Amino acid sequence: MEHIINFNNELAGKTALVTGGTKGTGKAIAERLITAGATVIITARNTPEEPNENLHFISADLSHNKGTEKLVAEVLKQYGSLDILINNLGGSETKGGGFAVLSNTDWEETLQTNLLAPVRLDRGFLPKMIEQNSGVIIHIGSIQAKLPLYDSTLPYAAAKAGLVNYSKSLSNEVASKGVRVLTVSPGWIMTTSSEKMMERIAESSNSTVEEAKQSVMDALGGIPIGRPAQPEEIAELVGFLVSPRANYLTGTEFVIDGGTIPTI
Structure with a gap:
């Protein structure tokens, strides 16, 4: 029997959460998922500069436990469960100058945002995904996991390397329980x-x-x-990976960098 997929409505009935979804790549991903028919929740510390009535905004600071717990509780209370989790939140605010200029706070804040926040969110939403025997988790990594800029973003690169490794390990654990876990690692994006x-x-x-x-x-x-890259190009890859067309994909890191990394 021929299996026909409606690309324009392939995520109908699905609920998705995009962290850091108010601007840049996160915003592009959220808008891409809307076009596929999903109900999309976005979260960030600050209200979107350009409100979109099709996006459901929840304010949360995911750099600490209480913010993550608040978000998980609100999403599950309002929507009952979650089908798609896009761990997009991330970034580096550390100063340049190499390891000697970095404080404990620099390291701790960067690891909280780029590694531990996704881990906490996964822990919050995975039980329901496993219960319903379906779900997709996407971790937005970075090519800096393999190509670190030690002079300016050492903690960020280390956090993203940890995220890629964690993502692979998690995928092996939950694949048999109906949950797919993938990593998308972009290069430089023109936000x-x-x-x-x-x-x-x-x-x-x-x-x-x-x-x-x-x-x-x-x-x-x-x-x-x-x-x-343009944010929409990253969003298009994510849109495919969370769709039924990618049902056999899990545990893989997809690098989208225009060929920047010089090795295979």
Whole structure:
């Protein structure tokens, strides 16, 4: 029998949560899941700058236990269960200068946001997913797990490496219980924050924005495809991975970096 999938409504009846979903890549992922028919919840510390009536916003600070517990409780109270969890929240705010300038607080805050927050959310939602014998968890990693920029983002790179390893281990444990766990590791993404950073670099170096972009690509060792990714390109990959079309995929890390990492 031929199996026909309606790509425009393939997530109908599914409830999804996207952390860090108010801007950048998280926002693009949330909007992509809406187009596939899902009910989408987004969370961040601050209210979205551009409200979207199709997105259900819950304010939460996921960098500590209480914020995570609050979010899990609210989602389960309002929706009963969760079908798709996109652990997108992450980032680095540490200063450059290598290991010597980093404090214990730098390390602890970075690990809380980029590694422990996803772990806590998985623990909060997995019991229901296992009970219903279905669910998809996506961890948004980074190519820095394999290509760390030690001078400026050492804790971030270490946290993402831990996340990739944890994600693989978790997938092995829960695959037989109906839950798929995957990692998506992007390279450089041209978000609004990245655009502003390029403007700052251009201004400080008395160069053009395009020259600033090229300098960043050079620092990464080059991007063979010739440009950073757009958030929508990351979102499209995630949209496929959480869909029924990817039902046999679990435990895999999908690198989407325009060819940046020079090895296989």
